[in-house]
Every structure is written in structure tokens, then in C-alpha cells.
Amino acid sequence: MLDDLLLKTRSYRTFDSTEVSFTVLQKLIEAARLGGSGKNSQTLRYTLINSESLCHKIFSHTAWAGSIPWSPTLEEGPRAYILISSLKETSLSSINLGIDIGIASQNILLKSTELGFGGCLIGSFNKLEISRIVDLDTEVYSPNLLVALGKPTDTVVLTEGKESNLKYHRDLSSNTHYVPKLSIDTLILKKL
Structure with a gap:
């Protein structure tokens, strides 16, 4: 939920x-x-x-x-x-x-x-x-x-992101906004 x-x-x-x-x-x-x-x-x-x-x-x-x-x-x-x-x-x-x-x-x-x-x-x-x-x-x-x-x-679609390019973009023909997100493995520095 x-x-x-x-x-x-x-x-x-x-x-x-x-x-x-x-x-x-x-x-x-x-x-x-x-x-x-x-x-x-x-x-x-x-x-x-x-x-x-x-x-x-x-x-x-x-x-x-x-x-x-x-x-x-x-x-x-x-x-x-x-x-x-x-x-x-x-x-x-x-x-x-x-x-x-x-x-x-x-x-x-x-x-x-x-x-x-x-x-x-x-x-x-x-x-x-x-x-x-x-x-x-x-x-x-x-x-x-x-x-x-x-x-x-508009529609917002999450995509796989890379640290070198997290810039979002928009497809104007479909009114869709694409937003890259980093993976959880990239975000977690350590598991102690």
C-alpha cells in the first residue's frame, strides 16, 4: 500500500x-x-x-x-x-x-x-x-x-539511472517524463 x-x-x-x-x-x-x-x-x-x-x-x-x-x-x-x-x-x-x-x-x-x-x-x-x-x-x-x-x-516513468547521467527528459509527443533513479546497491555505502 x-x-x-x-x-x-x-x-x-x-x-x-x-x-x-x-x-x-x-x-x-x-x-x-x-x-x-x-x-x-x-x-x-x-x-x-x-x-x-x-x-x-x-x-x-x-x-x-x-x-x-x-x-x-x-x-x-x-x-x-x-x-x-x-x-x-x-x-x-x-x-x-x-x-x-x-x-x-x-x-x-x-x-x-x-x-x-x-x-x-x-x-x-x-x-x-x-x-x-x-x-x-x-x-x-x-x-x-x-x-x-x-x-x-502527464505520465512519469522511472528508469534505471547511472551516476554519470541522472538528467531527466521528456517525450513531448506522449507527455511522458522519464526520471532516472539509481539502484539500491549504488545508494548503500556499507552494510555493517
């Missing part, structure tokens, strides 16, 4: 027109809320966006699939976003904050997949413009990560 969920939870970059409701978005935040947090600081805060006009404004300030010269069109774009921000006043180190963001965002993607949706974590976005669009108080909060969400229309 968990293995199937892990295999289906991929970075999806094209979406159909299915709406992502605030009820679904709140379920995703509930999944994030249940994850661990360094020092139990719970410093992350979430902005939920499913307005079509705001999604369109945000889309133009994002960058997709940095390893290949391709991006989805506005029509294929996400139907919702979650902006993950952190309190500026925190006792967490930047490493621990990054771990908290990783835990929260992975829980969001796992729950999204379970609910029949998919997403993509976007670190490459114009933080200033998106903060302005969603009226984020940047005196109090730092925007950290944008989670794009929707009902995926």
Missing part, C-alpha cells in the same frame, strides 16, 4: 481543468501538520490558493523542469498552489528549517496522490512577486517553497 503510494507520488508538471477545492487543500495541510518538526517549533505557515486568476498570475512567476528546455503552458498549469512560508523569528537553523520544509512538502504530495491529485515542488519562483500577489507579510514570514497542484495529465 505505502509502496504503491510512493511509486505514484512523482513530480507532475501538467494538469487538467479539475478544481482543487479548499477542502482538499486543508486535508493536505493536515497531512503536513502531522509531520515532524525540529524542536517541535512548528514554524511553517501555509497560503492556500485555488482562485483561477491568482493561479494564472502566480504561474508566470514560476520556472519548471530546470534540466530541460520545456515548460507547461498556462492551460496545462496548476489549479491550486500551496505557498509554504516560515516565521522569520525562529530558533531553527537553516538546515533544520529545510528538513521541516522537506517533511511537510513530502507529506503534502503523498496525501495529494492518495486523494487522486498530484503536484510539483517549485523552488524556482519569484518570491517577491508571489509574496505580493498573495499579500504575504514579508516582515513576519519568509516564502520558502511553492507546491503546484492539480489532476495530472
